[in-house]
Amino acid sequence: MTTVSKPPAWTTTSWRERLHAQQTRYADRDAVERAAAKLSSLPPLVTSYEIEKLKTEIAQAQAGERFILQGGDCAETLDECRPEIITSKLKILLQMSLVLIYGIKKPVTRIGRMAGQYAKPRSSQTEKGNYDGAEVELPSYFGDLVNGADFTPAARTPDPHLMVRGYQHAAMTLNFIRSLLDGGFADAHHPDHWNLRFVSEADLSPERRARYERLSQTLSDGLAFMEALGDGRIDSLQRVEFFTSHEGLNLIYESAQTKKPPRRDAWYDLTTHLPWIGERTRQIDGAHVEFFRGIANPIGVKIGPTAVADEVLELLRVLNPQGQRGKIVLIVRMGAANVGTALRPIVEAVAASGEPVLWMSDPMHGNGIKTDDGVKTRDFNDILAELEQSIDIHRKVGTWLGGVHFELTGDDVTECVGGAAGPKPHQLHENYASPCDPRLNYQQSLELAFLLGDKLRLSD
């Protein structure tokens, strides 16, 4: 007879016993406890009702009836908690979702990397640089939830109170998003607010130009029709749903707001709807997997090029022992050069196991490159190539690529190269604003949505 050992009891703090990759080294432990107690006392950012709603939608996407669009900054900053930045990010996500709805004729769920994407994993704990005329080694920048980006000893010292400030800024961001959506946020549906001019101005092959023009004409007709129909007053057009997500990296922050809401018999991380485990912290015996296995939220897990099928199956067994639908989102980020060989065995093994997962492609994090001048960038063509290969692989195996995950902004930044009208390498310095990874700008994001909608429709 085989005995199955029961996992040890889970609590909101059982993760503290585990090894913690990316652990922040705070000098003042009392200040950490004070910050955690304060966070714990504050009202939640999201509700268990909303979290369960998202789980239902993820289950639909797992079944091929829906598509999920997740996107936003690599790292949000407290400084950029500003109305115009939040508005333009919301606008591009809504517009991309409409393009996708047109392309694939399925409902699309929108999830922002917003209202809490303040903690960043780093490859190295410290960084060398010049401070006050001397070469010094300081802690790396771990996101505004932990320390400051400026290369000074004061900014780089981890400060526990930043967790409370991060939470407050997440609340302000979310408050503004909720108000915009409740108020109708007409921008998304009003044809004049779409900037499609770049299509006619871009240097495109005749075939690609014809595809874009066909799509943008259909879209403009549809938008004009919606405008005429309701003058923006039709409820179903006005009330768009929106969910939030962030990497659940800082477990002090996440666990402080993990609660059993009234009339529920489960623990919810109430800082966000969809927290995810990053590529660097998905060790099966690590602190993050321990924390995430106990929460009722749907969970994202990044899957990089070194992952193998058995490891992924083990993660599913620990994170979703009951095989719940709508629970697990596998966010695959292999890179265009690896996805062709590394993805298929994993998809086949998971499909054979019958475990319900949502396959999502993150075509950003495996495609980082550096220009000759040492600037971190990503090439639009690599991003597109990873997406297209992923769609083809799922099609061959008979599974559904039900979501995408982008780093993007609604602004005119010059961080990724390529696309119909995107910057060339020598133009990257013109408006490079990301403190972390390079993001797609407004036009690159919209163009990608067009191409993705087309590709998914053609391969359906």
Ligand code: PEP
């Ligand atoms: C990220 O999403 O910004 C990130 C750090 O991703 P990954 O864990 O996949 O490297």
Ligand code: CO
């Ligand atoms: Co990133």
